[in-house]
Amino acid sequence: MGLLCSRSRHHTEDTDENAQAAEIERRIEQEAKAEKHIRKLLLLGAGESGKSTIFKQIKLLFQTGFDEGELKSYVPVIHANVYQTIKLLHDGTKEFAQNETDPAKYTLSSENMAIGEKLSEIGGRLDYPRLTKDLAEGIETLWNDPAIQETCSRGNELQVPDCTKYLMENLKRLSDVNYIPTKEDVLYARVRTTGVVEIQFSPVGENKKSGEVYRLFDVGGQRNERRKWIHLFEGVTAVIFCAAISEYDQTLFEDEQKNRMMETKELFDWVLKQPCFEKTSIMLFLNKFDIFEKKVLDVPLNVCDWFRDYQPVSSGKQEIEHAYEFVKKKFEELYYQNTAPDRVDRVFKIYRTTALDQKLVKKTFKLVDETLRRRNLLEAGLL
Amino acid sequence: MASGCAKRGGCPSDYVAVSIAAICFLVLLSRSVLPCLIHKAPRNNSSSFWIPVIQVFSSFNLLFSTMMSINLLQFKTKHWWQYCYLWSVWVEGPLGFGLLMSCRITQAFQLYFIFVKKRLPPVKSYVFLPLVLLPWIFGAAIVQAKRPLDSQCHMGLEWTLPVAGLNALYVLALLAFTRAIRHVEFRFDELRDLWKGILVSATSVALWVTSFVLNEIHTDTSWLQVTSRFVLLVTGGILVIVFFSISSHQPLLAQISFKNRQEFPRMGLALGIHDSGLLFRKEEVRPVDPNEPLDKLLLNKRFRKSLMEFADSCYAGETLHFYEEVYEHGKIPEGDSIRRIYMARHIMEKFIVAGAEMEVNVSHKTRQEILTTQDLTHLDLFKNALNEVMQLIKMNLVRDYWSSTFFIKFKEEVAMDKEGWSLSPPRMSLVQGSDDPFYQEHMSKSSTSRYSSPS
Numbered sequence: 001m002g003l004l005c006s007r008s009r010h011h012t013e014d015t016d017e018n019a020q021a022a023e024i025e026r027r028i029e030q031e032a033k034a035e036k037h038i039r040k041l042l043l044l045g046a047g048e049s050g051k052s053t054i055f056k057q058i059k060l061l062f063q064t065g066f067d068e069g070e071l072k073s074y075v076p077v078i079h080a081n082v083y084q085t086i087k088l089l090h091d092g093t094k095e096f097a098q099n100e101t102d103p104a105k106y107t108l109s110s111e112n113m114a115i116g117e118k119l120s121e122i123g124g125r126l127d128y129p130r131l132t133k134d135l136a137e138g139i140e141t142l143w144n145d146p147a148i149q150e151t152c153s154r155g156n157e158l159q160v161p162d163c164t165k166y167l168m169e170n171l172k173r174l175s176d177v178n179y180i181p182t183k184e185d186v187l188y189a190r191v192r193t194t195g196v197v198e199i200q201f202s203p204v205g206e207n208k209k210s211g212e213v214y215r216l217f218d219v220g221g222q223r224n225e226r227r228k229w230i231h232l233f234e235g236v237t238a239v240i241f242c243a244a245i246s247e248y249d250q251t252l253f254e255d256e257q258k259n260r261m262m263e264t265k266e267l268f269d270w271v272l273k274q275p276c277f278e279k280t281s282i283m284l285f286l287n288k289f290d291i292f293e294k295k296v297l298d299v300p301l302n303v304c305d306w307f308r309d310y311q312p313v314s315s316g317k318q319e320i321e322h323a324y325e326f327v328k329k330k331f332e333e334l335y336y337q338n339t340a341p342d343r344v345d346r347v348f349k350i351y352r353t354t355a356l357d358q359k360l361v362k363k364t365f366k367l368v369d370e371t372l373r374r375r376n377l378l379e380a381g382l383l
Numbered sequence: 384m385a386s387g388c389a390k391r392g393g394c395p396s397d398y399v400a401v402s403i404a405a406i407c408f409l410v411l412l413s414r415s416v417l418p419c420l421i422h423k424a425p426r427n428n429s430s431s432f433w434i435p436v437i438q439v440f441s442s443f444n445l446l447f448s449t450m451m452s453i454n455l456l457q458f459k460t461k462h463w464w465q466y467c468y469l470w471s472v473w474v475e476g477p478l479g480f481g482l483l484m485s486c487r488i489t490q491a492f493q494l495y496f497i498f499v500k501k502r503l504p505p506v507k508s509y510v511f512l513p514l515v516l517l518p519w520i521f522g523a524a525i526v527q528a529k530r531p532l533d534s535q536c537h538m539g540l541e542w543t544l545p546v547a548g549l550n551a552l553y554v555l556a557l558l559a560f561t562r563a564i565r566h567v568e569f570r571f572d573e574l575r576d577l578w579k580g581i582l583v584s585a586t587s588v589a590l591w592v593t594s595f596v597l598n599e600i601h602t603d604t605s606w607l608q609v610t611s612r613f614v615l616l617v618t619g620g621i622l623v624i625v626f627f628s629i630s631s632h633q634p635l636l637a638q639i640s641f642k643n644r645q646e647f648p649r650m651g652l653a654l655g656i657h658d659s660g661l662l663f664r665k666e667e668v669r670p671v672d673p674n675e676p677l678d679k680l681l682l683n684k685r686f687r688k689s690l691m692e693f694a695d696s697c698y699a700g701e702t703l704h705f706y707e708e709v710y711e712h713g714k715i716p717e718g719d720s721i722r723r724i725y726m727a728r729h730i731m732e733k734f735i736v737a738g739a740e741m742e743v744n745v746s747h748k749t750r751q752e753i754l755t756t757q758d759l760t761h762l763d764l765f766k767n768a769l770n771e772v773m774q775l776i777k778m779n780l781v782r783d784y785w786s787s788t789f790f791i792k793f794k795e796e797v798a799m800d801k802e803g804w805s806l807s808p809p810r811m812s813l814v815q816g817s818d819d820p821f822y823q824e825h826m827s828k829s830s831t832s833r834y835s836s837p838s
Contacts, residue, residue: 077778126773127676159746191778194744195699220699224742228698255737256747 038200038213039372040235044271045242046264047221047253048162050287052193053355054242055218056186061362062201066186074181077189078167078174079131085164086139087123090116092158093151105150112145136175143168156250156299162291163188187356192253193220196228203369212373222254226267233274238281238347238372241268242355245327246291248304261304265334272338281347281375283368284331289324290354296323306330324352347375392453394609400616404446407620411627415439434508435627438486442623445479449619453598453612467532472523476546481519483626484553487584488515491560498724499564501759503731522549537598547592554585587622591615671793673785677777681706686793693789694780701741702772702780705734709765720760727759735768745771 043051059065090108093116097106108116115138122128122135129135142148152164166188173179181189197218217232219225247260268284271277301310301323307330313322328350335348349371351364388394415435452471489512496504504511522545531538538546558581594611671686681687691703712726734743735753749767756764784790 073782080774080778124770126678126770192744192775194702194775194779195694195697197697197783220744222744223737224701224744231698251747253746254744254750 038215039237040232041214041216042229042232042236042239043216043218043242044229044239044267045221045285045287046244046260046267047192047225048190048247048260049221049242049244049264050285050353050355051218051221051240051242052191053187054240054285054287054353054361055197055199055216057355057358057361058201058216058365059199060183060187060358061365062203063199066183068180071181071183071186074186074189075130075179076128077191078181078185080128081161081163081190082131082139082167082171082174083119083123083128085161085167086142087120088158088160089148089151089164090120090123090142092154092160093147096151096154097147106147108142108145108147112142115142131171131175133175136171140168140171143171159253159256161190162246162288163190183358184356187358192222193218194225195220196232203365212369212376214369222252224254233276236277236280238283238368239271239277240283240285240368241271242285242287243268243331244288245286245324246288246295248301248307249295249299259304261306265306265330268331268334269338272335277346279345281372282335282349283371284335284348284350285353285355285364286324286328286331286350287353287355289352290356292324293320296320301326328352347371388609396609396613400613401450404450404616404620407624408443408446411439411442411624414624415627434486434490434512437512438483438627441479441482441486442627444474445483445623446616446619448474448479449616453615468527468530471532472526476523477516477519480550481516481553483623484550484557484584485512485515485519487626488553488557488560491557491564495560495563497728497759498721501720501724502757503754503759518549522546543596547596550588550592554581554588557581557584583625584622587618587625591618591622594618671797673781677773677781685797689789689793689796690776690780690784693784693787694776696789697780697783699780701734701743702776704741705730705743705772706769706776708733709769712765713762717762723760727764730765743768743772744775 043054045051093106093108097103100106119135119138119142151158152160155164167174170185174185198215200213200215202213214237219229219232243264244260247264250260252258252260252263272282297315297319300312301307307326310323310326312319331350339346339348349368351367353364354360388397415438448470452467452475489508492511493504493508496502506514526532526538526542531542561578561581591614594614597607598611598615671680671683681690687703687707691700691707694700694703708726708730712723712730715722715726731739731753733739734741735745735750736742737750745768749771753764753768758764
C-alpha cells in the first residue's frame, strides 16, 4: 500500500491526483496512529511446543470463542487425528516387531492383525471416512492390544501426538452420529500450523474496554516454517516463546536425529540474538507442564544432553519441582548469556504453563498483559 | 639472446603466451560471472553452484602455476615465493589440473548415478570430490619428499612419465563414466557436451603432456624450451575455457534460470508437460462447493489459483506449488523415465531437501524415503509427501480460505464470468480487462484464464 502511494505521488502532476495522494497519505498516517496502540505479539517456538493451543485459548478467552459451526468444522480434524494416530501406532508396532530382539512383545494378536491392516490402510488415505461406531470399536480393540500399548509406552521414539490417550479414551463420544466437539476436544486437536495466522484481541473482557489491544501472530514451528518468521519481526512488543519442557526425550518431527529440547535451546538462542528483538519483551512459556510432571519421574532429565549434569534429589512432588527449577535455570542462563548488560532493555519473564488449562492460561495472560502495560508506562516516564 | 631468455625466461613469445593465458582467464571469468549478474540467478549452496566456482578457481591455479613454474617471466632476483615445489607441484597438480579433472569426474559420476542407477548418488559431491583428488595430493607429497626438481624446476624423465600417466588416467576415468551413460537419452544434450568435453580435454592433454615432457627432458635445447612452454601455456588457456563452456553439469539449471526464463517459467514446461486437457472452460465457471473433497476441488485451475494466492499471502504457498509440480510429475508417461527423473530431481531440490528454496513441511520419515529412494522413476515417489501436504492444506489453509476475502473475490469472479460467458463475446472481457489494475498480473501468471476479473 505504502509503495503504491509513494509511486503515484512521483508520477502525477495533476493537482486533482495530488490532492488524492495527500488524502491517502493522511489516511495512512491515521491508520498508523491507530495501529500504534495495537501491540504486536509473536508466538514462537519449535514444532509442537503448544503455540497454536495458546492461540486457540486466546480465541476462547478473549474473543467470541467457537460457535457451533466452528466446533463442527473440527470434526474431520479430530477424526483425522484418530486415524493418523492409530496408523502410527500400528506401523510402529510392526517396525518394532521386526527390529527388536523380543518380537513377541510387539506382535499383535491374530484377530487384531486384520483390524490393524485395515485401519492402517484408512490412515494412509487422503480422505478419511467419518468415524463410525464400527470403526471406533475396531480402533478401541486395537488400542487395547498389549503390543500397541507396549509401542505407545515408547511413543517418544515415534512421532505419537500428545493427545493420543485423550482421543482413545473418548472414542465412543467422538464416533457418535451427532458428535459436536467440545472446547476441550478442539484444544486437544492436533493441527500442524503452516504459514502465519493472526488475531486481534483485548484481554480485559467486555466490562472494561480501555485495555490494550493486541495482535497475536501464530506461526508454524518446523524448520521450514521458521524462515517465514522474519517477515513478522519488525515492531514486536513481545515474543511469547513456547518451550515444551516435556519433550526432552523426543526427536523432531522434521529431523529424527535431533532432540527436541536441543533444538528449542538453539532456537531460543537464535531468537534472543535477533537485532529486531533488542527492545522486545521475552515471555518464556515453559509449556506442557502437565506431561512434564508425569514424565520426569519415569524418564530422567539427563537423557537430554543439555540437562546432562542434572542430579535427581528426591521423589514425588519435590522431585518434580526440583527438575522444573533446573530446567528453568537452564533457560535463564541461556537468556542472560545472550543479553549483554549494556542492552538489557527488555523484560524477561518465565511462566510455567499448561496450554490446555484454560484457567492457567487466562491467569498467565493477565500477568503478561500487566507486565507489558507496566513497561509501557515506564517507557512513557509515568512510573 | 635466444639461449639466454630460453633459460631465464622473458622471450617475446613468452610474453605473448602470458597475454593469451590472461585473456583466456578473463574470458572464462566473464563467462562464469556475467550470466549470474545479468539474470540475477538465485545463488544456492548446492553442488551446482560450488562445482563451477571450484572449476574457475582451479583454472586460475593451473594457468598461473604453469606460468610460474616454467620460467616464462624473467625475474631479476629470486624471491622466496618463486619456490619451485609450491608452483610446479602443489598448485599445478592437486589445486590445478587435478582439481579441474576431479570436478568433471564428479559431475559425470552424478549423472551416472542419477540416470543409469536411477537413484541419488550415495556419496555427496563434497565428499566425492576430495576423494577423487586424493591421488593427486599423495603424488604431490611424494614429489615433495623425494625432491627431484632441479634449479630450473625441471624433473627428469623417470618422474615426468608417472606424472603424465596420472594426467592421462584421469582423462580415462572421465571417459569411462561417459561410456557408462552413453545410452541415456538426455533431454538437454548432456551427453554430447560430455563427449565434446572429453574430446577437447584429451586433445589438449595430449598436446600438453607432449610439450610438458619435451620441456622437462630437453632442458638444453633452447628453441624446444621456448616453443614447448609457449604451447603449454596457450593449450592450458584454451583447455580451461572450453572445459568450462561445455557444461555437462545441470545444464537444466542454466536452461531454466538463464536463457529461457521467459519461455519456461516452470520445470514442467521446460520438459514439455502441458497443462492442457486438465480443464474445459465450461468447468471453470462451475461454482465451487466447499464440501467437495479437496483433491477434486484442486483440479479446478481457477480455484487452485485463488487458493494459491491466499496461501502465498499467509506465507504457506509452498504447499500448493508442491501440489502443482507433483501433479505435473504424475502426468509424465510411465515409460518416459528420463523426463520423470528430471522432474523428480527438480521437485526434490525445490521442495524436499532440507533447506530447499520452498521446503515443504513433511515428516522426517517421508523426506528420507524420497531422498534415499532406489528408483527415481517410481510412480509413487512423492505419494506420501503429497498426502502429508494435502492434509496440511486441508486442515490448515482451506479452513481459513473459505472465510477469506480471496474466496469472496473468487466467487465474484466466477459469477461475473458466467454472465460474461453468456452475454458478451470473449473479446469484450479482454477490453474490460485492460481497465483492471490486476489484469497484467493475471495475464502474466496464467495464460489460460483469459477472462480476467473486471472487478
